[in-house]
Ligand SMILES: [Zn+2]
């Protein structure tokens with residue numbers, strides 16, 4: 001019997017709640033758990049996915065950003081925070097698969113190179129996997145690890161101001177020739193500064209457009 005990856009309740013007793021599951025997709029988490037991930041509202045800033053009554057939010061107005069846009073899916077609520085704690089910090093790799101439907105839907109039509117935000121080699125040794133590449137891999141999405149990251153102090157230990165001003169930590173793993181578009185993938189969008197630093201390196205290398213997809217906002 002299959003159990004929900006998040007609460008371990010048996011999935012068998014539950015009536016199939018999503019037709020997609022009927023067609024070859026394995027059910028990975030129960031309805032109760034999945035509905036605890038809150039979808040973002042309808043009115044979002046077209047650049048950063050912040051909930052906003054106007055098309056470009058206050059944060060994004062007058063801001064010179066290398067990142068052209070960000071699309072997020074769910075609100076980073078307490079349930080999401082617990083999920084990320086389990087996945088990222090307690091190393092529960094398999095739960096990185098539960099957003100495979102959402103990711104497939106977003107990336108299916110994309111011709112761009114999809115690049116997961118990297119972690120440093122040191123962090124990867126400590127954690128065992130890169131959480132962003134892990135989500136893409138488990139969703140069966142083709143990606144390229146174009147960027148690498150220098151080891152630095154843990155982001156969560158820094159203040160918001162420090163994060164905004166933080167220095168460049170990314171570098172290219174190979175040369176890029178005439179690439180029109182790259183889509184960066186990250187788990188959480190907080191201030192956008194991490195994605196912006198990654199976008200800066202890619203634009204410097206000649207990429208025309210750099211956008212992002214993030215699970216949580
Ligand atoms: Zn569950």
Ligand SMILES: [Zn+2]
Pocket residue numbers: 045046047048049050056057058059060
């Ligand atoms: Zn915005």
